[in-house]
Amino acid sequence: MYTESLVKLGKVRSEIREIFEYGNKRKAEIGAENVFDFSIGNPSVPAPKSVNDAIIDLVNNFDSVALHGYTSAQGDAKVRTTIANYINNRFNTEIAPDNIYMTCGAASSLTIVFNAIMQKDDECIVFTPYFSEYGVFLERTGAKLVAVKSEDKTFQVDMKGFEAAINEKTKAVVINSPNNPSGVVYSVETIEKMCDLLRKKEKEYGHPIFLVTDEPYRELVYDDIEVPYLINYYDDTFVCYSYSKALSLPGERIGYIVVSPKMKDAGDAYAAVCGAGRALGYVCASSMYQRVIEKCIDDTADISIYKVNRDLLYNNLTEMGYECVYPDGAFYLFVKAMGDDAHEFCEKAKEHELLLVPADSFGTPGYVRISYCVQTKQIEDALPAFKKLAESYQK
Amino acid sequence: MYTESLVKLGKVRSEIREIFEYGNKRKAEIGAENVFDFSIGNPSVPAPKSVNDAIIDLVNNFDSVALHGYTSAQGDAKVRTTIANYINNRFNTEIAPDNIYMTCGAASSLTIVFNAIMQKDDECIVFTPYFSEYGVFLERTGAKLVAVKSEDKTFQVDMKGFEAAINEKTKAVVINSPNNPSGVVYSVETIEKMCDLLRKKEKEYGHPIFLVTDEPYRELVYDDIEVPYLINYYDDTFVCYSYSKALSLPGERIGYIVVSPKMKDAGDAYAAVCGAGRALGYVCASSMYQRVIEKCIDDTADISIYKVNRDLLYNNLTEMGYECVYPDGAFYLFVKAMGDDAHEFCEKAKEHELLLVPADSFGTPGYVRISYCVQTKQIEDALPAFKKLAESYQK
Numbered sequence: 001m002y003t004e005s006l007v008k009l010g011k012v013r014s015e016i017r018e019i020f021e022y023g024n025k026r027k028a029e030i031g032a033e034n035v036f037d038f039s040i041g042n043p044s045v046p047a048p049k050s051v052n053d054a055i056i057d058l059v060n061n062f063d064s065v066a067l068h069g070y071t072s073a074q075g076d077a078k079v080r081t082t083i084a085n086y087i088n089n090r091f092n093t094e095i096a097p098d099n100i101y102m103t104c105g106a107a108s109s110l111t112i113v114f115n116a117i118m119q120k121d122d123e124c125i126v127f128t129p130y131f132s133e134y135g136v137f138l139e140r141t142g143a144k145l146v147a148v149k150s151e152d153k154t155f156q157v158d159m160k161g162f163e164a165a166i167n168e169k170t171k172a173v174v175i176n177s178p179n180n181p182s183g184v185v186y187s188v189e190t191i192e193k194m195c196d197l198l199r200k201k202e203k204e205y206g207h208p209i210f211l212v213t214d215e216p217y218r219e220l221v222y223d224d225i226e227v228p229y230l231i232n233y234y235d236d237t238f239v240c241y242s243y244s245k246a247l248s249l250p251g252e253r254i255g256y257i258v259v260s261p262k263m264k265d266a267g268d269a270y271a272a273v274c275g276a277g278r279a280l281g282y283v284c285a286s287s288m289y290q291r292v293i294e295k296c297i298d299d300t301a302d303i304s305i306y307k308v309n310r311d312l313l314y315n316n317l318t319e320m321g322y323e324c325v326y327p328d329g330a331f332y333l334f335v336k337a338m339g340d341d342a343h344e345f346c347e348k349a350k351e352h353e354l355l356l357v358p359a360d361s362f363g364t365p366g367y368v369r370i371s372y373c374v375q376t377k378q379i380e381d382a383l384p385a386f387k388k389l390a391e392s393y394q395k
Numbered sequence: 396m397y398t399e400s401l402v403k404l405g406k407v408r409s410e411i412r413e414i415f416e417y418g419n420k421r422k423a424e425i426g427a428e429n430v431f432d433f434s435i436g437n438p439s440v441p442a443p444k445s446v447n448d449a450i451i452d453l454v455n456n457f458d459s460v461a462l463h464g465y466t467s468a469q470g471d472a473k474v475r476t477t478i479a480n481y482i483n484n485r486f487n488t489e490i491a492p493d494n495i496y497m498t499c500g501a502a503s504s505l506t507i508v509f510n511a512i513m514q515k516d517d518e519c520i521v522f523t524p525y526f527s528e529y530g531v532f533l534e535r536t537g538a539k540l541v542a543v544k545s546e547d548k549t550f551q552v553d554m555k556g557f558e559a560a561i562n563e564k565t566k567a568v569v570i571n572s573p574n575n576p577s578g579v580v581y582s583v584e585t586i587e588k589m590c591d592l593l594r595k596k597e598k599e600y601g602h603p604i605f606l607v608t609d610e611p612y613r614e615l616v617y618d619d620i621e622v623p624y625l626i627n628y629y630d631d632t633f634v635c636y637s638y639s640k641a642l643s644l645p646g647e648r649i650g651y652i653v654v655s656p657k658m659k660d661a662g663d664a665y666a667a668v669c670g671a672g673r674a675l676g677y678v679c680a681s682s683m684y685q686r687v688i689e690k691c692i693d694d695t696a697d698i699s700i701y702k703v704n705r706d707l708l709y710n711n712l713t714e715m716g717y718e719c720v721y722p723d724g725a726f727y728l729f730v731k732a733m734g735d736d737a738h739e740f741c742e743k744a745k746e747h748e749l750l751l752v753p754a755d756s757f758g759t760p761g762y763v764r765i766s767y768c769v770q771t772k773q774i775e776d777a778l779p780a781f782k783k784l785a786e787s788y789q790k
Contacts, residue, residue, distance in 0.1 A: 001659070002660070002666075003514060003670070003671065005670070007666045009669075010668065010673070011666045055450065056454060060447075060451075064441035065643065069438070071646055104678075107676040107677070117398065137676060208396060248459070250464055250678075251462075251681065251682025253499070265397070268397050268402050272397035272402045275400070275402060275404030276398070278405070278531060279404060279534065279535045280506055281499070281502040281503040281505060281675065282499070285648075286646065286681055287647060288647060289681070
C-alpha cells in the first residue's frame with residue numbers, strides 16, 4: 001500500500017536520536033550538568049554576527065517581493081557569481097557561475113548528484129567509516145553501495161582494497177574528507193594515488209567514474225592542514241558543499257553543487273543536475289539564505305573552539321589508555337571501544353553518564369563516535385567519567 | 396552516462412521562462428512600462444509585515460544555535476502543534492502534531508507523498524488543466540499520470556470521464572482547487588460526488604485510492620467562496636500545503652503535509668512520508684522559517700489586490716469578446732485562444748506587447764493563462780492592447 005522500503009526507513013528511530021532522547025530524560029532526572037552528551041553533530045557555536053546582520057539588512061532594505069520570491073532553479077545568478085569567484089580565488093580553478101547549482105544543503109546535493117549519475121545496478125564506492133545516509137540516498141536510484149574497508153587504526157584509504165572493489169559497474173566514488181565520523185583528512189598524495197587509479201580504470205572500462213566529494217566539514221580543519229580541492233586533481237568531479245557547519249546554519253539547509261567544467265560533457269552533467277533537482281521537488285534553495293551566503297561568502301563561525309575541544313579530548317583520552325584516531329578535521333573523535341563491542345561499551349559509558357554513539361552504522365563495528373561540538377566545560381567535567389570508564393576495563 | 400531522462404528535463408527551457416526572458420529583452424528595447432508581462436506566477440504583493448517582524452525578532456532574541464540548528468526531520472514539535480491547532484480550529488478536524496510533516500513547499504510535499512505511495516505502474520489521476528510538474532514528479536516513482544479531461548468551458552470535473560479513468564491500478568487522485576491555471580474551485584457537491592465514487596471504487600478494488608490535495612492557493616479565493624477541507628470528506632487524504640502564495644514567500648520554500656489521522660494505517664502512511672523525505676534528501680524544512688510560520692500562523696499577505704485585478708481583467712476581457720473561465724480563486728485568468736491555436740494567439744499578442752502563456756503544457760491546448768499577480772496599473776495600461784488583439788480576430 002505504502003512504499004515498503006520507505007515505511008521501514010521512516011520507522012527506524014535513529015540510534016543517535018534514541019541516545020539524544022535518553023539524554024534528555026536523564027538530564028531531567030539528575031540535572032543537565034551531570035550528563036555528558038557527546039551524541040549529536042550539531043554545531044555548538046553560533047552563526048557569525050555577519051549572518052544575522054545580513055538577514056536584518058536584507059529584511060529591512062531589500063525589496064520583499066524579490067527577497068522572498070523564486071530565484072531561478074539553479075540559484076540566483078549574482079549569488080552563483082560570487083561563489084564562483086570565491087572558489088576560483090581560493091583554489092585557482094576556473095569555475096563559471098553556470099557550473100554551480102544552489103541546493104538545500106549537503107543531503108540534497110548528494111541526492112541530486114546521485115539521481116543525475118546513478119542508474120539501476122550501478123555501483124558507488126564509499127570508504128569506511130561512512131555516513132549511513134549514503135546508502136539511503138543510493139537505494140532510491142536503484143544503485144548499490146560498495147563499502148571499502150579503510151586501513152586499520154589510521155582509517156586512510158587502503159589502495160589495494162580500493163582497486164579490488166572497482167569493476168565495470170563502478171560509476172562513482174564518494175570522498176568525505178574531513179571525514180564524519182573519523183575526522184581523517186586525505187593528503188595530497190592519497191588523493192593523487194586515488195585519482196591516478198580512477199583515470200586508469202576509466203580507460204580500462206571506457207566510461208567515466210565520477211568522484212563525488214561530500215564537503216560539509218571542509219572549513220573545519222586544524223593545524224594548517226590542507227584539504228585538496230578535488231576539481232584540481234580529477235576532471236570527473238562533483239563537489240557537494242554545505243554551509244551547515246562552516247556558518248553554523250545546519251537547520252537552514254543551504255549549500256551547492258559544483259559540476260567540474262572539465263568533466264566529460266559537462267553541459268549534460270549540469271543539465272542532469274538541474275533535471276534531478278526538479279524531479280526531486282527542489283524548486284530553488286531559500287532565496288533569502290542564498291543572499292545571506294553572498295554577503296558572508298568569506299566568513300565562518302568561530303570554529304577555534306573545536307580545536308580547543310579536540311586537543312583537550314584527544315590528549316586526555318589517549319593518556320587514559322583510549323585508542324583514538326587523530327582527527328585533523330570535523331568535530332568528532334573516533335575511538336576504539338574498550339572490550340571491542342561498541343554497543344556494550346556505550347552502555348557501560350552510560351553508567352558514568354557519558355553518551356557516546358556506537359559506529360556500527362558507519363560500517364565500523366568496534367568503534368564509537370564522540371562529538372566534541374559541545375561546550376569546552378562539558379569536556380572538562382566529563383574527563384573523570386572517561387577515566388573511570390577506562391579503569392573499569394583495566395581492572 | 397548521465398540519467399538520460401533528467402538530462403532531457405534539465406535542458407528543456409520552460410516555455411514560461413522563455414517568455415519571461417523575451418519580456419526582459421523587450422523591456423530593455425521599448426521601456427518596461429510598454430511591455431505587459433502576464434507570464435509569471437510570482438506573488439506581486441510583499442510578505443505581510445508580521446513576517447519581517449518575526450524574522451528580526453527571532454534573529455535578535457532567539458538563541459542562534461537553536462534558531463539555525465536542525466529541527467527533527469518532521470519539523471519542530473512546537474511549530475507542528477501550532478499548525479495542528481490552527482487547522483483544527485478552522486476546519487473542525489482532529490489533527491495531531493504527529494500527523495504533520497514540515498516541507499520545503501508544495502513541490503517537495505508532492506514528491507514526498509508520491510514517493511511514499513506510488514510504485515511502478517501505479518496510476519495517478521489528474522484533471523485538466525493541471526500543473527505539468529505532476530508528470531515530472533510521478534515519473535521518478537515509476538508511476539503513470541492519467542489526465543482526465545474536465546468539462547468544456549467550466550473546467551469542473553467530468554464525473555463520467557473520472558469514473559471511466561479509474562481502474563485497479565489507480566492509486567491516487569490529485570485535486571488542485573483553487574486550480575492553477577483555471578482558477579476554478581470545486582464546490583462541496585463536486586467534492587462529495589468525487590469522494591463517494593472513490594469510496595465505491597476502493598471497495599470494488601479492495602485497496603485504498605488516495606486523495607492528494609495540492610493547496611498552494613487555498614487562501615486565494617474571492618467572493619466568500621468556501622474551499623472544502625478534504626480531510627473532512629475522505630479518510631485517505633494527504634494535504635499538501637504551501638505558504639508560498641498565502642504569505643508571499645515562494646522562494647523560501649516552506650509548507651507541510653497533513654496525513655489524515657483517519658487514513659488506513661495512518662502510522663505507516665506517516666512513516667512512509669518520513670522515509671520518503673529522508674530518501675529524497677530533505678533533512679528538515681528551514682528551521683528559522685518554521686518558526687516564522689509559528690509566529691504568523693493566522694496572517695496572509697494582502698491578497699485583496701488580486702480580487703481587484705481579477706474583476707478588472709475578467710470584466711473587461713469578457714466585454715471585449717474573450718471567452719474566460721470565471722476564476723473563484725488563485726491569480727490566473729484562463730482564456731480561450733481566439734483562432735483556437737494558443738501558440739499562434741500568444742505570438743499575435745506579442746505584437747501588442749502582451750505576454751501570455753499557452754496552456755498546452757497544462758493539458759489544455761487552445762487556452763492561454765494570464766497571470767494577474769501584477770500591479771493593477773499594468774492591467775489598466777494593457778486593456779487597450781487586449782482590445783486591439785481581440786479586434787484583430789473580429790475583422
